[in-house]
Amino acid sequence: DGGITQSPKYLFRKEGQNVTLSCEQNLNHDAMYWYRQDPGQGLRLIYYSQIVNDFQKGDIAEGYSVSREKKESFPLTVTSAQKNPTAFYLCASKRGQGLADTQYFGPGTRLTVL
Amino acid sequence: AQSVAQPEDQVNVAEGNPLTVKCTYSVSGNPYLFWYVQYPNRGLQFLLKYITGDNLVKGSYGFEAEFNKSQTSFHLKKPSALVSDSALYFCAVRDWSTNAGKSTFGDGTTLTVKP
Numbered sequence: 001d002g003g004i005t006q007s008p009k010y011l012f013r014k015e016g017q018n019v020t021l022s023c024e025q026n027l028n029h030d031a032m033y034w035y036r037q038d039p040g041q042g043l044r045l046i047y048y049s050q051i052v053n054d055f056q057k058g059d060i061a062e063g064y065s066v067s068r069e070k071k072e073s074f075p076l077t078v079t080s081a082q083k084n085p086t087a088f089y090l091c092a093s094k095r096g097q098g099l100a101d102t103q104y105f106g107p108g109t110r111l112t113v114l
Numbered sequence: 115a116q117s118v119a120q121p122e123d124q125v126n127v128a129e130g131n132p133l134t135v136k137c138t139y140s141v142s143g144n145p146y147l148f149w150y151v152q153y154p155n156r157g158l159q160f161l162l163k164y165i166t167g168d169n170l171v172k173g174s175y176g177f178e179a180e181f182n183k184s185q186t187s188f189h190l191k192k193p194s195a196l197v198s199d200s201a202l203y204f205c206a207v208r209d210w211s212t213n214a215g216k217s218t219f220g221d222g223t224t225l226t227v228k229p
Contacts, residue, residue: 004157033216040123042204042219043158058216090157099146099208100165103217105157 004106023091032074120220135190137205147188148206
């Protein structure tokens with residue numbers, strides 16, 4: 001079964017804690033993305049990676065960190081510096097940097113700060 | 115810079131009637147346009163895309179979209195709506211002005227199909 005998996009599906013965090021969201025893909029895609037979705041808003045780009053060992057900040061990177069040590073994995077850490085982390089987080093991947101390439105999305109992780 | 119607008123937060127249609135979900139865009143060069151659907155607490159599913167060629171693009175689940183360059187629009191359509199089409203729909207755009215093929219997404223339109 002090919003695709004993108006995200007875990008956990010639901011995550012609860014106390015204020016002041018860092019948490020890491022997992023994203024794995026077996027599509028052999030080079031590019032991976034993290035988005036944040038809030039009610040009534042579109043997807044906002046947090047970080048993206050075009051290739052292993054390289055990543056760039058998106059539009060709302062403050063309070064987040066990522067790594068890309070393996071092609072299939074792109075974990076996102078939500079740090080205590082992120083002031084309003086409660087949101088739905090979506091991971092996506094696509095084959096490469098081509099403009100015509102389709103992005104494929106994981107099922108998402110819903111993070112709630114208690 | 116690229117941008118996309120979905121002017122309607124909500125669209126309501128009766129089952130069996132045609133549906134349209136609107137999307138307009140702004141890009142520096144030639145647009146690459148995408149439609150996605152999202153069911154509650156799920157990721158986005160790809161429906162269709164316009165790259166070049168025929169202005170009418172056919173996609174999954176009977177959906178189609180018409181690219182109109184003069185009106186800078188890419189409206190999503192379906193001839194006969196189903197209750198199961200009720201979901202959140204996103205339009206997205208890319209063009210040559212962005213790095214790494216990044217997409218800009220609209221805010222989404224909630225489609226409700228009533229029996």
